[in-house]
Amino acid sequence: MPKVGMEPLRRKALINATISAIGERGSLDVTMSEIAGRAGVSSALAHHYFGAKDELLLATMRHILAELTIDMRRALQSASTARERVSAVVGVNFSDIQFQPQTIAAWLAFYVEAQKSSALRRLLRVYARRLHSNLMSGLTGILPKAEADRAAETTAAMIDGLYIRRALKDGVPDAATAIALVEDYLETKLGERRKQ
Amino acid sequence: MPKVGMEPLRRKALINATISAIGERGSLDVTMSEIAGRAGVSSALAHHYFGAKDELLLATMRHILAELTIDMRRALQSASTARERVSAVVGVNFSDIQFQPQTIAAWLAFYVEAQKSSALRRLLRVYARRLHSNLMSGLTGILPKAEADRAAETTAAMIDGLYIRRALKDGVPDAATAIALVEDYLETKLGERRKQ
């Protein structure tokens, strides 16, 4: 019973289905049929709206990044000091919405796929740059430029590392522990500076 | 022209071919035919020696881990102080042999696959535990147990994070920079303690 205006609904449903399918399987090896099935439509419809599978995956990644960007903006706005900005950025990456097995598995899978797909690689590069600059927006107020750069790089690496470890759920830190580890680093790094 | 005693040679060639194929493609989506082709044999022979594809992949991962274990042991033996032990462990992970695009791509791909394969997950867990205990063998001499544990966890996360960032070769730290970042963390963390 075709009703008009289904396109945006179907697109969203398909993207969500893609995330959950990837999250459950733990890789991008999910069939169009399975994704479509989860979204309650036929695989033909998925092709109708997204063309090829690559584009659906790309749209999904874009969606995840967009969500993260929104959360990030919100978190940064409610931070007043430089130090708070840093914590805000870290916090967002381990927030309930972002630090879920599903989302993380998808992240990891996309990271791997990025080695094949240049389009995906571009997307992740944008994210990486944005993360870096968001971290810098706080760190530059506390450390000299060069050191802030290094601290941002280190923090970003820690976040990625904690993500990957979470994906393997191997004695894995939960969100709170993960935050504590990063904050611990930041405290020793920034505290040290503050005393000088 | 069958010569006897080919089995070990073929096995090794196939494993090396697997690493390079995965490394180039950037994922485990490599066909048995391609692997076999790189090793200069037919796909049937690969099946003959390894059975199913899973087992070849598993054997490959086991091989990578074995190499790393050997390097690790060697590095630890030539370290005398606790502090040196920590640096030795870090250094091995970013040594020329380990920190190569090929090997890293394979690592990453296996990490992802581990979410599907419990056998692979077990292997990675062994590695993770060993890394942790190797780090602890140095850190316990410097920090109290609880803090050493946290520092080991953080260091391990940083290593993983730097690996994943390297895989995307995105303004990526080279080995020297990667080591510098980890050492920087360790210095602030341990230096702080030493002054007290």
Added chain:
DNA sequence: TTTTGTTGATTGACCCGTCAATAAAAAATA
């Protein structure tokens, strides 16, 4: 009657794993 939504069926490609067949070396036998 044109646009929008939707699907079942099909095609074409790809790939894992098997198997029968071949051939050289090694071992056993005469």
Added chain:
DNA sequence: TATTTTTTATTGACGGGTCAATCAACAAAA
């Protein structure tokens, strides 16, 4: 030593299965 037999090495050629993508066809709204 000469021969047969067994073991080891190796492959081409499928079979069967999966899956992305297409298409023709149908249904409801505009």
